[in-house]
Amino acid sequence: MAEASQFQTRSPICSMVGHVDHGKSTLLDTIRKTKVAAKEAGGITQAIGASLVPVEVATNICKRVFGKVDKIKCPGILFIDTPGHAAFTNLRTRGGNLADVAVLVVDITEGFMPQTIESIKILKRYKTPFIVAANKLDKIKGYVKKSDSVIKSIDSQSHEVKERITHALYGLVGSIYEEGFNSERFDKVDDYTKQIAIVPTSATRGEGVAELLMLIMGLAQRFLESNLKLHPSNKGRGTVLEVKEEKGLGKTVDVILFDGHLKVGDTIVLGGINGPIITKVKSLLLPAPLSEIRDKKTKFKGVKKVLAAIGVKISAPLLEDAMAGTPLYASDSDPSSVEEAKNQVMKEIKEVFIETEKDGVIIKADSLGSLEALTTLAKEQGIPIRKALVGDITKKDLMEAESVATESPELGVTIGFNVNLKCNPKEFDSKLILSDVIYKIFEEYEAWKKEILERNKREKLEQLPPLGKFLYLPNHTFRQSNPAIIGVEVLAGSLRRDASILRKDGRIFGTIKSIQLEKTSVDSIKKGEKAAVAIEKVICNRQMREGEEYYTAVNEKEFRKFKEVKELLDAEQRGVLRDIASIMRQENAMWGL
Numbered sequence: 001m002a003e004a005s006q007f008q009t010r011s012p013i014c015s016m017v018g019h020v021d022h023g024k025s026t027l028l029d030t031i032r033k034t035k036v037a038a039k040e041a042g043g044i045t046q047a048i049g050a051s052l053v054p055v056e057v058a059t060n061i062c063k064r065v066f067g068k069v070d071k072i073k074c075p076g077i078l079f080i081d082t083p084g085h086a087a088f089t090n091l092r093t094r095g096g097n098l099a100d101v102a103v104l105v106v107d108i109t110e111g112f113m114p115q116t117i118e119s120i121k122i123l124k125r126y127k128t129p130f131i132v133a134a135n136k137l138d139k140i141k142g143y144v145k146k147s148d149s150v151i152k153s154i155d156s157q158s159h160e161v162k163e164r165i166t167h168a169l170y171g172l173v174g175s176i177y178e179e180g181f182n183s184e185r186f187d188k189v190d191d192y193t194k195q196i197a198i199v200p201t202s203a204t205r206g207e208g209v210a211e212l213l214m215l216i217m218g219l220a221q222r223f224l225e226s227n228l229k230l231h232p233s234n235k236g237r238g239t240v241l242e243v244k245e246e247k248g249l250g251k252t253v254d255v256i257l258f259d260g261h262l263k264v265g266d267t268i269v270l271g272g273i274n275g276p277i278i279t280k281v282k283s284l285l286l287p288a289p290l291s292e293i294r295d296k297k298t299k300f301k302g303v304k305k306v307l308a309a310i311g312v313k314i315s316a317p318l319l320e321d322a323m324a325g326t327p328l329y330a331s332d333s334d335p336s337s338v339e340e341a342k343n344q345v346m347k348e349i350k351e352v353f354i355e356t357e358k359d360g361v362i363i364k365a366d367s368l369g370s371l372e373a374l375t376t377l378a379k380e381q382g383i384p385i386r387k388a389l390v391g392d393i394t395k396k397d398l399m400e401a402e403s404v405a406t407e408s409p410e411l412g413v414t415i416g417f418n419v420n421l422k423c424n425p426k427e428f429d430s431k432l433i434l435s436d437v438i439y440k441i442f443e444e445y446e447a448w449k450k451e452i453l454e455r456n457k458r459e460k461l462e463q464l465p466p467l468g469k470f471l472y473l474p475n476h477t478f479r480q481s482n483p484a485i486i487g488v489e490v491l492a493g494s495l496r497r498d499a500s501i502l503r504k505d506g507r508i509f510g511t512i513k514s515i516q517l518e519k520t521s522v523d524s525i526k527k528g529e530k531a532a533v534a535i536e537k538v539i540c541n542r543q544m545r546e547g548e549e550y551y552t553a554v555n556e557k558e559f560r561k562f563k564e565v566k567e568l569l570d571a572e573q574r575g576v577l578r579d580i581a582s583i584m585r586q587e588n589a590m591w592g593l
Contacts, residue, residue, distance in 0.1 A: 009073050010074070011077055013099050014099060014101050015098065021107075022106055023133075023201075024105045051311065052079075052310060058213045077216055098239065100128075100224050102119075103131050104116065108200065109140065112175040131199060132199065133212055137200045137208065141164060144157070145202070150199070181196045185199075186215060192219060197215055236260040240322065242324045246313075250315070253313070253319060259308050260330065262306050264281050267333050267337075271326025271349045271368060277322055279319065284312055287299070287300055326348070363375060363378065363417075364390070364419050365388075365419065393421050402430040413430065454568070465499055466495065467580070468493035468499070468576065469492040470549070471550075473530065477540050477541075479534075490529055492573075495531075498512060502551040510537050516533075552576075
């Protein structure tokens with residue numbers, strides 16, 4: 001066993017989790033003095049990001065509130081910024097699994113939302129300790145910042161404002177309790193091992209940030225010190241955040257190294273489109289302190305070796321087919337070590353993919369994590385998947401979607417997240433949905449699917465006979481037979497030429513040959529209209545009698561089709577359909593109603 005002196009203390013990994021748009025990225029921007037959140041598509045984080053906040057920066061922020069800060073052992077905090085939408089369950093699960101500690105960001109004015117609860121369940125599953133940032137304090141009506149200390153500022157508010165803050169905070173306490181945790185405002189916590197600390201914050205004004213950083217460092221140092229021990233000889237393990245083309249370097253991968261070390265020349269195994277990639281590290285590039293690794297403006301510095309936990313860019317051969325979101329393992333150069341790393345990578349990748357079906361949508365994404373999120377959301381919404389792959393959209397994808405559309409129009413769809421088109425979509429009739437915001441993809445899909453299904457139902461409805469109820473008007477028999485000509489009034493629905501007639505005893509007879517409305521031949525008449533109709537194969541006073549009510553006939557097959565499009569029928573048509581069903585149920589068991 002290694003001596004204690006051989007160990008180093010690594011930076012704790014802190015995952016920022018919570019509901020979309022509750023301020024996770026903005027809190028980090030405030031700490032780093034960056035503007036990453038403003039650059040995100042739709043203002044929403046789409047992929048896991050990583051940035052290291054050096055301990056000197058964190059302690060300087062804390063000094064503004066606390067004055068003196070006791071010596072902190074860890075070299076800094078590696079923040080993981082995770083997407084907040086429900087679609088990113090698996091990305092956040094991966095983030096939660098990596099994290100030593102987490103900050104659950106909640107809009108203090110909105111309280112818990114579905115993704116807040118989802119985040120707590122992930123943290124609970126992995127037993128990840130967490131702090132709640134009750135963000136957007138500045139949105140509390142009447143609140144004014146009065147001190148760098150968020151507690152002093154709250155205590156200085158008017159009675160009404162303090163009441164509003166207290167009410168909001170204890171709403172959170174109740175919600176947290178429902179998820180199985182006791183909690184309290186951080187300055188009133190008696191035991192951090194038994195209570196979740198709630199820190200009121202305003203990301204836009206920087207309030208509560210010092211208190212939040214102090215808690216993260218304090219909890220990590222006090223309760224997680226053994227977890228932060230790093231032995232320099234451990235082989236590196238990480239997660240690929242993104243695959244990028246860098247000028248002068250070619251394809252590179254941005255990686256969160258969460259365990260061990262990595263150096264130039266090391267053999268690494270990571271996931272590729274066509275299977276595991278085995279290569280050697282050509283160069284290691286570190287983002288400048290406080291820089292977000294996914295920010296395009298970030299500057300990098302070449303180093304010979306890195307230690308966890310850190311975000312690092314790796315340049316190496318054979319990365320053209322590398323997949324974002326896949327695991328990365330460093331190994332010794334001997335075949336058995338490489339094979340072991342390869343098997344581990346394959347095992348983790350295989351867990352992402354789901355069983356596909358013959359008829360289903362086609363999903364293409366820029367990374368394994370994004371693909372995982374897309375397939376998870378599709379599965380939750382009951383959307384079958386024909387194919388799910390990392391990569392750009394090709395002619396073959398659109399051809400497959402078109403073939404599916406011939407049988408199931410609502411499934412003849414190609415979904416692309418953050419990918420390029422390698423063909424002309426105008427050559428195909430299938431639906432194409434492209435976006436760099438995942439939840440918008442499924443909003444668009446659901447709207448389009450609803451439109452397609454309604455259109456199909458309207459087409460089915462147009463092919464069905466009209467639903468109508470009519471009265472054989474007294475003293476309106478103009479001819480008894482060959483054909484019978486009588487006067488009728490439509491009581492509900494409509495009456496159309498070629499319709500058969502249903503009697504209340506369940507008997508179906510006759511066919512309407514023609515309709516005369518005010519001496520003009522028409523194809524149909526609607527409720528309230530009176531007309532003369534000619535009916536073939538009917539003898540008045542035998543099959544039909546003056547003063548009696550009749551219905552348009554519907555056979556069993558047509559009736560079941562009407563049920564399929566029932567929501568397109570108006571209340572009156574539904575009433576006629578119910579009457580017809582009642583007649584056939586009582587008088588004609590053949591329908592099995």
